[in-house]
Every structure is written in C-alpha cells, then in structure tokens.
Amino acid sequence: MELNSLKDIAEAMVTPGKGILAADESTPTCAKRFESINVESTTESRNAYRDMLFTAMGIEEYISGVILFDETLRQSTVDGDLPFPEHLSALGILPGIKVDMGAKILANSPDEKITEGLDGLRDRLIEYYKMGARFAKWRAVITIGEHIPTHYCIATNAQALARYAALCQEQGIVPIVEPEILMDGTHTIEESYDLTIETLHTVFYELASQGVQLDGMVLKPNMVLSGYDCETQASVEQVASMTVDCFMNTVPAAVPGIAFLSGGQSEELATAHLNAMNQMDRKPWNLTFSYGRALQTPALIAWGGSADNVPAAQEAFLKRAKLNSLATLGRFSEDME
Ligand code: 13P
Numbered sequence: 001m002e003l004n005s006l007k008d009i010a011e012a013m014v015t016p017g018k019g020i021l022a023a024d025e026s027t028p029t030c031a032k033r034f035e036s037i038n039v040e041s042t043t044e045s046r047n048a049y050r051d052m053l054f055t056a057m058g059i060e061e062y063i064s065g066v067i068l069f070d071e072t073l074r075q076s077t078v079d080g081d082l083p084f085p086e087h088l089s090a091l092g093i094l095p096g097i098k099v100d101m102g103a104k105i106l107a108n109s110p111d112e113k114i115t116e117g118l119d120g121l122r123d124r125l126i127e128y129y130k131m132g133a134r135f136a137k138w139r140a141v142i143t144i145g146e147h148i149p150t151h152y153c154i155a156t157n158a159q160a161l162a163r164y165a166a167l168c169q170e171q172g173i174v175p176i177v178e179p180e181i182l183m184d185g186t187h188t189i190e191e192s193y194d195l196t197i198e199t200l201h202t203v204f205y206e207l208a209s210q211g212v213q214l215d216g217m218v219l220k221p222n223m224v225l226s227g228y229d230c231e232t233q234a235s236v237e238q239v240a241s242m243t244v245d246c247f248m249n250t251v252p253a254a255v256p257g258i259a260f261l262s263g264g265q266s267e268e269l270a271t272a273h274l275n276a277m278n279q280m281d282r283k284p285w286n287l288t289f290s291y292g293r294a295l296q297t298p299a300l301i302a303w304g305g306s307a308d309n310v311p312a313a314q315e316a317f318l319k320r321a322k323l324n325s326l327a328t329l330g331r332f333s334e335d336m337e
Contacts, residue, residue, distance in 0.1 A: 003094075006216025007256070009134050009174045013094060013218050014257025017325050018064035019289035020176075022261070023053055023296070024098035024137060026069055033296075039305030046071065051078045052303055053296070054087060056314035062321035065094035067137050067176070067290070073097055073128065085132030096135040096176070097128045099164065103141040112153040113141045118163055125171040135174040137220070138164040142181045142199055144227065149181075149195065154202050162206035169213055176259070176290065178220035179203050183263055187227040189234040193242050196224050200250035214254040220290050221247075222263050223273055236269070240276035244283060253284035260287070262294030270294035271323050271332055278330035288328045295320045 003009045013020060025033060030049075031041035039045055050072050053059075066088055073095070076083050085095040101117035115138060125136070140157035142149045157179065165175035179199050181192065200221065207214065224243040226234045234242070247258060262270040270291060277287050289295070298320060303313035326332040 003134070006169055006172070006174050006213060009094065010216050010218055010256045013065050013135060013174065014259060014286040014288050015064055016286055016288075016328055018062060019291070019324055019328055020096070020259050021053065021063050021066045021295055021321070022137075022290050022292035023050055023072065024067040024069045024096075025292065026098070026102065027071065030069075033300060034305070037300060037304050043071070045305060047075045048078060048307070049300075049303060050075065050084065052310050052313050053299065053317055054084060055079075056318050058318065059321065060091040060093055062318075062325035063093055065096050065135060067096040067098055068133075069098055073131055073133065083132075089132055094134045095132050096137060097133040098139075099124060099128070099136045099168075100138040103139070106153055106156065109148070109150055109153055111145060111148055112143060112150065114153070114156055115140045115160055118160060118167075121164065121167050122171065125167060125173055129171055129173055133173060135176060135218070136164075136168050137176040137178060139178040139180055142179065142195070144181065144185050144187045144191065144195060151198075151202075154199050158199070158202040158206040161203055162210040162212055165207060165212045165217055166210045169216055174216055174218060175212075176218045176220045177203065177207070178261065180261055180263065181222045183222060183225045183228055183265075185227040186229045186231075188230055188232070189224060189226040189238065189242060192222075192226065193224045193246055196222065196246050197250055200246070204250065204252065214252050215256060217255065219251060219255055219258045220261055221258065223260055223265075225265070228264065236272050236276050239273050240280060243273070244277050244280055247285075248282075251285065255285050257286040257288060259290035262289070262291040265294060267294045267297060267320055268337060271320075271327050272334070274324060275327035275330055275332040278328055286328070289324045291324065295324065
C-alpha cells in the first residue's frame, strides 16, 4: 500500500486499533537500558534486540509505525539480512526516524533544556526519505521545578519544533511533534494541566506561524499526570478527563491523532489511562500510543541479551502491543493483564 500524501500517512499512523512503537533510543540511552539487564551495548546486541521486536509474529496487527534511531535505520534483520525499513514496509508498518540531536542545556537558563538538530536537517531528511522513512520525531523537554519552566524555554523549544515540522513536511515526511513535560517531581496534576495548556498553546501558535499543515502531523504529548513524587496521585478517571479536557482546549481538530508517550508510567497505567480516554466521547482526534518503555520493558527483561529468550521476549512485547491496541478502541479491561 503506497501512501502518498502527508495526510494519508498521518492518518495511517493513528488508525484506530494501532499505535507507534518508539524504538529510537539513542546509543547512550540504549546503553542505559541494557545496563539494567547486564547486557553490553554493542552494534550487534542493539541489532539483535531491535530484530527481536520487529520480527515478532503479528506485530503489524497492533503497530502502525516504528520510530528508529539512525543506526537502526541502517541495520538489517538477523535472519535474511533485510534492511529494517524494508522489513517493516513489507509488513505494512511505516518506518520513522528520530531526527533531533538531543536536549542540551539552554543558554541563560541552565536548569532547562533546548533540543538541537536543525542545522543540516533538510539534507538528512532527504537521505532518510530515500532510505524509506515516512515520518520523523523531534522531542522537546520541559522540566517542572522551582521557578521553571520559563516561558523562554517553552517558546524557544516550540519555535524549534515548528521549524523541524515545516522542514519535514517540505520533504514529504510526517512530523511527530513531541513537547514532553517531564512528570518527575512533586507537582500536582493541576500544575501539570496548566503547564501542558501553556506549552500546547505556544506550540500550535508556532506551528501556525510557520505554515505547518495540521492534518499532516501527529502530536506526541505527555498525559496530564500528578508528578511522580506528588503525595496525592490522581485516579485513572481523573487523568483521562483532565488530559482530554486539556487537549480539547488546545489541539485543533484538524490534527488527525495524538500518540502519547509513556514517560516513565508503569506499563499497566499507561494502558489503563489510554483506555479510559478512549471510553470518553466528544473527541475530534484519534488517541493512541507512541510508547517506548511501556511497550518494551517486559520484553527487554525477558530477552536478557540471549537468543534463547527471543520467543519469550516477543510474547511479552506482543502482549503489551495487543493490550494497548485494545486501549485505542476503549476495549481493554484490567482482567486482561
Ligand atoms: P517513553 O514512552 O518511554 O516515554 O518513550 C517515548 C519516546 O519516544 C520519548 O521520546
């Protein structure tokens, strides 16, 4: 199936029943994940791990697209030596690529971050398109703390997100626009709500100012949650209703879909929150997942770096993929865990 327009691709990414696998951990992040299971991170071990995920039988029933890291886009299946983008495309899964160069210290506000990677981006996008990538990801990071975030940080990151999105669309690539408000800290869910509103207002102002086509992009935001160290943790229902309310007030209806990041929530909560949102009515966009940790952690642990464990790891991965797929339809229930 050849998807030609940005709108077709964006709609396919967020089609009900499917979501996105974020497998674009940079080499240092991958090393951190592997360290947790006592596996050395090498080109070969990273290839073997990604192969385990991408060759899980039936993955295409639940996964519409996979975000890859530059190294992975250039790697191939272990059996068959098929480049990963070709392997995924053959399954009807869209290959995507992380194009930002990471979050660095923001000048004049050293406790905050600005995402880098705009220089030379057009040329990189041209190469990635030729290699099969049909969508991209850029992550901006907003931290909540004493006196932060500043509006300066939010506005500077929003401007960079829009510059990235405009360049992607120019090259026929759908941008995933990811402003992530970190949920580390003691802040309340109300603070998370207010800051997510301010951030999304600023991001959509910049997207409009720079002519970004809203029906040819996907938003990847945080859910509105209590800070992980906040004494009172909001219920699943409260998270769902405040998150949807937040987007109703900020995200234009032309955006085809919102694909959440999991951001350090447990696998179970990430699924339950998504499901609760999809049981609510009155939503103009599809709500799905673009999870990294919440899809991969049980599989990573089951894999443990050994080829012998691949079947068990794939089973663990497919279980999360299936439950999250059901959550995009509001058809998940806790007894399925
Ligand atoms: P998590 O779901 O682990 O937050 O990762 C998603 C992602 O792609 C962050 O950029």
